[in-house]
Amino acid sequence: MEELPFVLEQVVNGVVVSAYYLLIALGLSLIFSLGGIVNLAHGAFYALGAYFAVEIERYLGFGGALILSPLLVAGIGIVLERTMFQRFYRSDPILGLLLTFGLAMVIEQTIRIVWGAAPLPFQIPDFIRGQLFVGDMIFPYYRLAMLAVAALAVGGTWVLLNKTSFGRVVKAGVQNPDMVAVLGISLAPIMTAVVALGIGLAALAGVLLAPISGVHPAMGAEIITAAFVVVVIGGLGSFWGVVIAAVLVGVVRGLAIHFVPAASEASIYLLMLLVLLLRPRGLFGERIMRFE
Amino acid sequence: MIYGKGLTRRAILKGSAGAAALATLGAPAIVGAQSDVIRVGHLTPRTGFLGPLGEYAVMGVTLATEEINNAGGVLGRKIELLAEDSVNPSTASTKADRMIGRDQVIAILGEISSASGLAISQVASREKVPFIQTGCNSDELRGKACNRYMFHIEGANTMYINAVGDSLKREDLVKDKKWFGLTADYAYGHDLLEVSRRYADRNGADFTQNELVPTDSTDFSPFILKIRRARPDVVISNLAGNQITNFIKQYKEYGLDFPLAGGGFDTAAAWGAGPDAFAGIWPAIWHHTLDNPTAKAFTAAFTKRWGKPPENQAWGDYLGMKILARAIAEAKSTDGDALVQHLESGAKFDVLKGREGYFRSWDHQLMNEMYSIRPKPRDKQADQWDMLLLGDPVPGPGEDLESIATIRSESACTLG
Numbered sequence: 078m079e080e081l082p083f084v085l086e087q088v089v090n091g092v093v094v095s096a097y098y099l100l101i102a103l104g105l106s107l108i109f110s111l112g113g114i115v116n117l118a119h120g121a122f123y124a125l126g127a128y129f130a131v132e133i134e135r136y137l138g139f140g141g142a143l144i145l146s147p148l149l150v151a152g153i154g155i156v157l158e159r160t161m162f163q164r165f166y167r168s169d170p171i172l173g174l175l176l177t178f179g180l181a182m183v184i185e186q187t188i189r190i191v192w193g194a195a196p197l198p199f200q201i202p203d204f205i206r207g208q209l210f211v212g213d214m215i216f217p218y219y220r221l222a223m224l225a226v227a228a229l230a231v232g233g234t235w236v237l238l239n240k241t242s243f244g245r246v247v248k249a250g251v252q253n254p255d256m257v258a259v260l261g262i263s264l265a266p267i268m269t270a271v272v273a274l275g276i277g278l279a280a281l282a283g284v285l286l287a288p289i290s291g292v293h294p295a296m297g298a299e300i301i302t303a304a305f306v307v308v309v310i311g312g313l314g315s316f317w318g319v320v321i322a323a324v325l326v327g328v329v330r331g332l333a334i335h336f337v338p339a340a341s342e343a344s345i346y347l348l349m350l351l352v353l354l355l356r357p358r359g360l361f362g363e364r365i366m367r368f369e
Numbered sequence: 370m371i372y373g374k375g376l377t378r379r380a381i382l383k384g385s386a387g388a389a390a391l392a393t394l395g396a397p398a399i400v401g402a403q404s405d406v407i408r409v410g411h412l413t414p415r416t417g418f419l420g421p422l423g424e425y426a427v428m429g430v431t432l433a434t435e436e437i438n439n440a441g442g443v444l445g446r447k448i449e450l451l452a453e454d455s456v457n458p459s460t461a462s463t464k465a466d467r468m469i470g471r472d473q474v475i476a477i478l479g480e481i482s483s484a485s486g487l488a489i490s491q492v493a494s495r496e497k498v499p500f501i502q503t504g505c506n507s508d509e510l511r512g513k514a515c516n517r518y519m520f521h522i523e524g525a526n527t528m529y530i531n532a533v534g535d536s537l538k539r540e541d542l543v544k545d546k547k548w549f550g551l552t553a554d555y556a557y558g559h560d561l562l563e564v565s566r567r568y569a570d571r572n573g574a575d576f577t578q579n580e581l582v583p584t585d586s587t588d589f590s591p592f593i594l595k596i597r598r599a600r601p602d603v604v605i606s607n608l609a610g611n612q613i614t615n616f617i618k619q620y621k622e623y624g625l626d627f628p629l630a631g632g633g634f635d636t637a638a639a640w641g642a643g644p645d646a647f648a649g650i651w652p653a654i655w656h657h658t659l660d661n662p663t664a665k666a667f668t669a670a671f672t673k674r675w676g677k678p679p680e681n682q683a684w685g686d687y688l689g690m691k692i693l694a695r696a697i698a699e700a701k702s703t704d705g706d707a708l709v710q711h712l713e714s715g716a717k718f719d720v721l722k723g724r725e726g727y728f729r730s731w732d733h734q735l736m737n738e739m740y741s742i743r744p745k746p747r748d749k750q751a752d753q754w755d756m757l758l759l760g761d762p763v764p765g766p767g768e769d770l771e772s773i774a775t776i777r778s779e780s781a782c783t784l785g
Binding site: 083086087090091093094097189193194195196197198199200201206207208215217219220288289290291292293294295299300330331334335338339341342343 | 415416417418420421423424425554580581582583585586587588590591592594595597598611614615618619622623624637638640641642643644645646680753
């Protein structure tokens with residue numbers, strides 16, 4: 078088995094790359110699971126995050142962009158949630174889907190008008206270029222940093238949802254919004270915060286991936302399908318499901334590229350098909366009343 | 370440059386929306402009775418992955434139209450440009466049909482995707498209206514799919530490969546060298562792979578390793594790991610559009626130092642990668658730093674009009690309109706057959722390069738100089754657009770322009 082080290086390398090790389098899938102799927106999953114909105118504009122917020130980062134970086138460097146851009150996009154998210162999303166939490170999911178689909182188009186075309194259609198250059202910051210060699214394996218520092226940020230984002234979100242009173246209200250609200258209201262808790266501000274968090278995470282992913290996958294108007298449309306695949310494999314409502322699905326997708330795609338490169342993108346859809354055949358709610362999907 | 374893509378959610382929705390709009394708006398035709406304007410249709414992808422290039426195409430053709438009209442038009446008539454997003458082959462075909470049937474355009478210009486270009490050429494041929502394509506590279510369009518009403522300003526894959534191959538030979542990266550290919554997994558990529566394989570076989574390179582890359586791949590790391598294990602002498606890119614930008618950036622990220630080269634390229638890909646990330650030896654059909662009077666005048670006019678220098682796709686569509694206007698003036702007619710006859714007569718055109726160009730009569734390919742490009746050292750760059758170092762023209766000054774194009778005996782085209 079002289080091929081084994083190569084395969085192992087692809088598996089380890091797949092785990093590193095899973096940060097990519099995790100970052101784009103986490104925010105989507107949050108809004109999907111907690112707000113019941115199928116946010117087709119997730120990719121557009123991801124793109125906005127990247128474009129804002131390009132502008133901010135000119136003045137405040139990459140660090141400034143990494144912090145400010147997601148905050149700004151989350152701010153836009155708050156406005157949209159108050160004015161639009163809010164009206165759709167209790168309605169047929171298809172309406173929210175149509176709303177966000179329209180929103181995605183509006184944002185993408187706005188980007189085209191403001192920044193033009195040509196891709197904008199955005200480079201990996203100087204201080205984090207270079208590669209780490211472990212034995213015969215190679216890891217760019219930037220990807221390791223991305224993995225660390227993704228882990229932090231997952232950890233932070235988990236603590237917020239599981240260890241705080243905020244999280245308890247959110248979870249109760251998902252299962253039974255009427256009961257939460259009867260208890261005298263207003264869900265509205267909480268949902269605003271959840272949507273802002275989800276959209277902010279999309280923007281964070283945009284900033285982090287911009288140096289690797291380019292800044293152009295269609296960048297959001299490019300990742301949205303993969304993000305949905307991860308959420309669907311992980312299972313609706315499941316936090317760790319998304320994490321495990323991201324790792325699975327990263328590894329399966331790496332292995333596919335090793336053995337049948339032409340099928341690399343198809344492999345993640347096959348994985349989804351397989352998971353859905355065996356577990357129709359996804360790996361760790363919960364039974365959520367209003368989606369049944 | 371060509372870019373094709375499977376049917377997406379967006380494409381379906383846009384397609385159906387477009388069809389609906391067509392049904393309602395299509396009826397009241399606005400055909401001014403043989404008015405005193407000459408209508409010219411322009412179709413090119415303006416959204417999706419080829420959108421960035423399409424945007425330059427529209428800027429180029431718009432500028433050319435303005436210049437012609439400001440100078441009094443052609444045959445005393447102004448040119449009216451009808452420019453639309455071609456979206457995909459079926460929409461492109463529908464729009465071409467409508468432009469000719471309803472709007473009575475006398476010619477169609479543009480396109481970047483070879484698949485859409487083929488669809489437009491079929492409509493143009495049926496209606497006997499010239500189609501001057503400015504961005505489709507596939508050899509097949511000049512070969513098996515060639516037709517009497519289609520002319521090619523864009524270089525064919527064979528011309529691109531020969532242009533870059535010349536540079537590679539000079540650096541001793543061809544004979545007995547191990548090539549590792551990455552190929553965009555759709556029509557254009559396969560066409561380019563076939564052409565580059567033929568080149569490798571003829572010139573003694575070992576081109577056995579090749580990976581097909583799906584067009585929706587954004588992360589190239591698993592491919593880069595394979596390249597690292599294979600230890601090739603040269604990495605050959607047959608990638609397309611955004612793929613090139615992403616691959617170059619990530620190749621740099623992993624710090625691999627095998628020389629990089631490719632068979633298809635647009636300046637926008639380098640501008641998108643940024644000055645630090647761009648690497649490799651690539652072919653180019655035109656570049657705004659070309660040192661000759663008409664190229665300089667075009668670059669100056671374009672920069673004044675649009676606030677940034679022209680990309681090579683802007684050159685193609687600008688030139689397309691200029692050549693069409695010249696042909697109308699010289700043929701003294703806007704009749705399709707008269708224009709075709711003039712264009713294939715071997716008439717010489719200023720193509721904003723060192724030498725004049727002409728359309729070859731038997732496959733309608735524009736014969737003109739090509740170049741190779743590579744990164745310009747950081748300290749030599751004048752501004753953010755000045756990232757590329759342009760090589761000498763290929764073929765060289767004394768050589769026949771046809772020496773880089775497909776040989777007639779190897780072409781499946783049966784024109785002329």
